Amino acid sequence: SQQGEEDPQALSIQEGENATMNCSYKTSINNLQWYRQNSGRGLVHLILIRSNEREKHSGRLRVTLDTSKKSSSLLITASRAADTASYFCATANIQGAQKLVFGQGTRLTINP
Amino acid sequence: NAGVMQNPRHLVRRRGQEARLRCSPMKGHSHVYWYRQLPEEGLKFMVYLQKENIIDESGMPKERFSAEFPKEGPSILRIQQVVRGDSAAYFCASSPEGQGNQPQHFGDGTRLSIL
Numbered sequence: 001s002q003q004g005e006e007d008p009q010a011l012s013i014q015e016g017e018n019a020t021m022n023c024s025y026k027t028s029i030n031n032l033q034w035y036r037q038n039s040g041r042g043l044v045h046l047i048l049i050r051s052n053e054r055e056k057h058s059g060r061l062r063v064t065l066d067t068s069k070k071s072s073s074l075l076i077t078a079s080r081a082a083d084t085a086s087y088f089c090a091t092a093n094i095q096g097a098q099k100l101v102f103g104q105g106t107r108l109t110i111n112p
Numbered sequence: 113n114a115g116v117m118q119n120p121r122h123l124v125r126r127r128g129q130e131a132r133l134r135c136s137p138m139k140g141h142s143h144v145y146w147y148r149q150l151p152e153e154g155l156k157f158m159v160y161l162q163k164e165n166i167i168d169e170s171g172m173p174k175e176r177f178s179a180e181f182p183k184e185g186p187s188i189l190r191i192q193q194v195v196r197g198d199s200a201a202y203f204c205a206s207s208p209e210g211q212g213n214q215p216q217h218f219g220d221g222t223r224l225s226i227l
Contacts, residue, residue: 092213102155102156103154
């Protein structure tokens with residue numbers, strides 16, 4: 001398996017529900033970042049969590065990091081149709097902190 | 113403030129031709145990264161450059177691919193003698209100087225199609 005694997009690969013929920021996506025990685029990291037990608041567009045940065053942090057919030061987003069399990073989760077609360085996108089986690093390893101390693105992504109669909 | 117600008121947005125080439133992809137980083141950013149994305153996949157790191165220097169090219173194919181970031185002007189990703197397998201979306205990102213815990217800011221990509 002690859003560094004930064006997201007789970008599930010696809011998620012479809014109703015508007016207003018919460019969406020949870022998980023990410024696992026293999027090596028020691030400097031930080032972990034979550035990005036959103038709308039169809040045909042570039043990536044938009046959502047949250048960066050450092051290796052010494054356990055939880056971070058930004059608006060309706062909540063990210064957790066468990067370095068002992070080498071895993072992270074992204075929670076989107078009160079989802080909206082505009083949240084429909086692909087979500088990627090990316091890790092910056094200690095050796096090469098500027099080089100991001102991306103997972104395959106989770107395709108999130110919010111149904112109105 | 114303008115974001116990361118990539119051009120062209122779409123590029124069509126025939127097998128054997130050359131493809132040149134351009135990236136202008138955000139104002140004040142001196143670090144540039146190139147990534148490649150195949151359909152339904154995540155981004156794969158290709159190369160990391162600073163002005164006039166290649167810092168990490170561990171993700172670049174050994175042949176036909178090259179990148180530069182000159183003192184003046186945009187960063188260029190150059191693919192010589194393109195093949196069908198080069199068809200992908202190529203994304204450029206930039207970050208401020210010397211910031212290991214800063215996010216990278218991405219452009220909207222160049223979608224390269226090889227006929």
